[in-house]
Amino acid sequence: MGAHLANAAAxxxxxxxxxxxxxxxxxxxxxxxxxxVAIEVKSGRAPEALPGLGAFAEAFKPKCALRVGGDxxxxxxxxxxxxxxxxxx
Numbered sequence: 001m002g003a004h005l006a007n008a009a010a011x012x013x014x015x016x017x018x019x020x021x022x023x024x025x026x027x028x029x030x031x032x033x034x035x036x037v038a039i040e041v042k043s044g045r046a047p048e049a050l051p052g053l054g055a056f057a058e059a060f061k062p063k064c065a066l067r068v069g070g071d072x073x074x075x076x077x078x079x080x081x082x083x084x085x086x087x088x089x
Contacts, residue, residue, distance in 0.1 A: 001041055001068065001075065005030060008083035021059075024052040029062075032087050036062035039086075042070035064089050 005016040005028055014032040019025060028039040038056050053065045066086060068078045078086070 001078070002028070004079050005039075005083060013082070013084050014087065019052075019056055021055060024055045026052045026056045029056070029060075030083065030087065032084070035087050036060055037087055037089070038062045038065040039068060040065070040072075041068050041075075042072065063087070 002016075005014070008014050008030075009016045014030045017029040017031070018027065019029050019038075026038045027041045030037045030039065038053055038060075040050055040053050050067070053067075056062065057065055066073060066078075066089070069075050
């Protein structure tokens, strides 16, 4: 997951970051121009509330917040699409 985003960043498609504020975090924040996408990665079923995504969305108003793995977008599907696809989601 990180390598997929890092490769896109190295090619100039986007910039990838990690966000944390107190005990809330978002695994990946992807920025392309003024577009922000927050991405949370889960290995199993995700809890109903993801406080990091909510806090980030409230503070920064991303275009979308994605959950990859668990009950979200299958990891394999995320990795088979170019990162700019998810920036347009």
